[in-house]
Structure formats: C-alpha cells, structure tokens
Amino acid sequence: AAGVIQSPRHLIKEKRETATLKCYPIPRHDTVYWYQQGPGQDPQFLISFYEKMQSDKGSIPDRFSAQQFSDYHSELNMSSLELGDSALYFCASTMPGGPPVFGSGTQLSVL
Amino acid sequence: DAKTTQPPSMDCAEGRAANLPCNHSTISGNEYVYWYRQIHSQGPQYIIHGLKNNETNEMASLIITEDRKSSTLILPHATLRDTAVYYCIVRPNQAGTALIFGKGTTLSVSS
Numbered sequence: 001a002a003g004v005i006q007s008p009r010h011l012i013k014e015k016r017e018t019a020t021l022k023c024y025p026i027p028r029h030d031t032v033y034w035y036q037q038g039p040g041q042d043p044q045f046l047i048s049f050y051e052k053m054q055s056d057k058g059s060i061p062d063r064f065s066a067q068q069f070s071d072y073h074s075e076l077n078m079s080s081l082e083l084g085d086s087a088l089y090f091c092a093s094t095m096p097g098g099p100p101v102f103g104s105g106t107q108l109s110v111l
Numbered sequence: 112d113a114k115t116t117q118p119p120s121m122d123c124a125e126g127r128a129a130n131l132p133c134n135h136s137t138i139s140g141n142e143y144v145y146w147y148r149q150i151h152s153q154g155p156q157y158i159i160h161g162l163k164n165n166e167t168n169e170m171a172s173l174i175i176t177e178d179r180k181s182s183t184l185i186l187p188h189a190t191l192r193d194t195a196v197y198y199c200i201v202r203p204n205q206a207g208t209a210l211i212f213g214k215g216t217t218l219s220v221s222s
Contacts, residue, residue: 042198
C-alpha cells in the first residue's frame with residue numbers, strides 16, 4: 001500500500017541557512033500534519049492543513065512556514081536555522097474519518 | 112496539552128499479553144481514544160482507536176471503560192518487535208485536528 005513520502009530523508013544545513021522539507025500524502029488523503037521530534041523528546045505538533053487551508057496550529061516557530069498545494073503535497077519551509085532546530089520532522093496524512101498515517105521522517109541536522 | 116496519563120515504562124515477557132493502561136478522565140463526548148507506537152526514530156505507527164465500544168484488529172485490542180475515563184491496550188502475544196514507546200491520545204474525529212502526543216509508555220519485551 002502507498003505510504004506517506006517525505007523528502008529528503010536526511011538534510012544537513014549550517015546555522016542561519018534555510019531548509020525546505022516535502023511531504024507527499026497518501027492518495028485521496030486531504031489532510032497533512034507536520035511534527036517535530038527532538039532527541040529524546042516526544043513528537044510536537046507544528047501545523048496542519050485540510051483541503052489546502054491551515055486547519056490547526058501548534059508550537060511552530062515564526063521562522064517556519066508551511067503550505068499545502070493543489071496536488072495535496074505539503075512543504076515546510078524553515079529559515080534562519082538554529083542548532084535547536086536539529087530534529088526529526090514527521091509528516092502525517094489522513095482521509096476523512098481515518099487515523100493519521102505517518103511518514104518515515106526527515107532527519108535535519110543543523111551544524 | 113496532552114490529556115492522557117500513562118505509566119512511563121512497563122516490562123513484558125515474550126509470548127505473554129501486554130496490557131498498557133491509559134487514564135483520560137477529562138475526555139469529551141466527541142473525542143476518540145487513539146493508540147500509536149514508535150520504534151526508535153521511526154514514524155509513529157497507528158495501532159487502533161475507539162470511541163466507547165471495545166475494538167479489536169490484527170494488532171491489538173482496545174478496552175474502554177464504560178465511563179470512558181480510562182482504557183487499556185492489549186497486545187495478546189507480545190514479541191521482541193513490540194518493544195517501543197506506546198502513546199495513548201484523545202482526539203476529536205474531526206478533519207484537520209491534530210494528534211497531541213504526551214509522555215507515552217516505554218514497553219520492553221524480553222525473552
């Protein structure tokens with residue numbers, strides 16, 4: 001079965017650089033969620049989109065932005081990267097009435 | 112904030128049933144109980160969810176008390192591969208509403 005696809009799998013950036021993470025939801029899933037998980041931490045919700053509109057917002061820094069496109073894929077844009085942004089970033093998608101399904105994540109390392 | 116309470120850790124012998132408890136005393140009438148697990152650095156994996164009736168699937172059983180203030184996830188025959196962090200989450204079954212992860216239970220299955 002098709003799963004949630006995230007790219008890239010690994011990303012290394014320097015401080016103050018920008019990064020773009022991509023998420024391709026399961027076909028026919030109309031909602032996308034973004035999570036950040038620091039080392040030894042539990043996943044923290046950042047933001048979600050339903051039918052291309054922002055639907056819920058968590059602890060997303062102002063330096064981060066995200067959007068969902070017409071083909072339902074989503075991108076998380078991160079600017080002025082800090083060392084503390086080093087984390088696993090997960091995307092999840094869901095169809096109406098279904099449970100969120102998570103991707104394998106992007107490991108971001110900020111040096 | 113997470114609305115559930117789980118023990119931080121549990122041990123289980125391989126082949127025995129693992130019973131993971133969760134308290135959600137402030138659950139609202141429209142909120143479902145979801146269970147996910149996360150094996151180190153992988154994306155959270157959906158296990159099961161329910162509203163008020165007990166549920167069973169190929170992975171596990173979910174027992175919800177009549178007053179819905181607590182639930183138990185049952186893995187009937189635990190294997191070493193079930194070693195993971197298990198998260199109990201309450202969430203309305205509403206498009207775009209995020210899963211908010213709290214402190215889960217680290218289940219260690221040993222031979």
